[in-house]
Amino acid sequence: MTAMAIITIIAISSSVGTYMYYQGKAPNQALALVTLVDDTGYVFNLTSYPQRIVSLAPSNTQILFAVGAGDKVVGVTDYDNYPYNFSAWIAAGNMSSIGNYANPAIEPIVALKPDLVVAADMSLDAATKLRSLGYNVLTLDPKDLDGVLNDIILVGRATGNDVQAAAEVSNLSHRITAVKNGVANATSIPKVYHEIWSEPLMSAGPGTFINSLITLAGGQNIFEKATTQYPTVSLEDVIEANPDIIIFPSQMGVASFWGTYNDVANRPGWSTISAVQNHRMYTINGDIIDEPGPRLVDALEILAQIIHPEIFGNYSGS
Numbered sequence: 307m308t309a310m311a312i313i314t315i316i317a318i319s320s321s322v323g324t325y326m327y328y329q330g331k332a333p334n335q336a337l338a339l340v341t342l343v344d345d346t347g348y349v350f351n352l353t354s355y356p357q358r359i360v361s362l363a364p365s366n367t368q369i370l371f372a373v374g375a376g377d378k379v380v381g382v383t384d385y386d387n388y389p390y391n392f393s394a395w396i397a398a399g400n401m402s403s404i405g406n407y408a409n410p411a412i413e414p415i416v417a418l419k420p421d422l423v424v425a426a427d428m429s430l431d432a433a434t435k436l437r438s439l440g441y442n443v444l445t446l447d448p449k450d451l452d453g454v455l456n457d458i459i460l461v462g463r464a465t466g467n468d469v470q471a472a473a474e475v476s477n478l479s480h481r482i483t484a485v486k487n488g489v490a491n492a493t494s495i496p497k498v499y500h501e502i503w504s505e506p507l508m509s510a511g512p513g514t515f516i517n518s519l520i521t522l523a524g525g526q527n528i529f530e531k532a533t534t535q536y537p538t539v540s541l542e543d544v545i546e547a548n549p550d551i552i553i554f555p556s557q558m559g560v561a562s563f564w565g566t567y568n569d570v571a572n573r574p575g576w577s578t579i580s581a582v583q584n585h586r587m588y589t590i591n592g593d594i595i596d597e598p599g600p601r602l603v604d605a606l607e608i609l610a611q612i613i614h615p616e617i618f619g620n621y622s623g624s
Contacts, residue, residue: 340352354421364382412439416436423436426446429445446598495525496526499551504565507541556592
């Protein structure tokens with residue numbers, strides 16, 4: 307007699323939304339049909355849980371390990387460095403690199419014989435080609451923290467790690483709520499300038515994780531009304547906005563593309579900026595704030611300390 311599948315509706319409530327999904331298993335624990343819809347709207351079915359997963363972005367790798375599917379990951383990019391030193395794993399022959407995460411080559415991915423590829427916005431072409439070759443590809447492209455939490459649930463479903471994914475979302479949601487509750491007690495909204503690059507000057511505008519995180523942490527991004535997500539700005543633009551706080555992320559392995567804080571203070575006219583006068587310039591790990599994975603909540607907590615130390619305590623970083 308064929309075992310009848312048991313279908314359970316699971317609802318997970320968090321500080322940024324409620325996630326509902328179906329989990330189907332037969333009594334013998336064999337996987338029932340699972341339909342997945344990724345962030346691009348692509349729909350496909352899984353008839354078995356993946357045993358060989360290739361991740362095409364550092365943030366995807368972080369999510370896979372966060373939900374307990376790390377032991378199934380056989381390939382990552384050259385830029386993956388969390389939650390482990392994957393370059394050491396690759397050198398030891400315990401992991402393979404597929405190379406760059408921006409427009410990755412197909413051949414290294416196919417060589418690993420994956421039964422699931424987790425792609426990202428910078429590997430959409432590769433995702434399309436891999437699907438045409440018959441591979442299961444799940445593309446993650448979250449637009450905000452809500453999207454990240456949804457993707458954690460999605461990856462949990464795709465890998466058979468629903469329970470651990472739910473626990474991760476619950477933990478992250480409680481941390482987000484703690485920041486929101488703290489910000490509710492703030493008596494000011496400091497102006498924040500986040501510098502992405504210095505030659506030319508570039509910042510973060512609307513529709514970016516950085517902008518939303520600054521807002522959630524109780525600050526106001528001085529370029530929140532820019533016409534592009536990553537506007538090129540001038541020295542004068544920043545002087546006129548007069549930010550209370552300036553934040554620099556480490557980028558692409560460059561520890562301080564801006565030079566030193568003294569170099570920043572010596573930019574023409576910048577000695578008049580409040581953040582410079584009050585020595586409120588900070589450095590944050592670019593990997594944490596730029597990669598749409600679980601560590602965005604770390605970035606939120608860091609920004610909360612930087613923007614409202616009177617509520618969250620002083621930031622212990624640079």
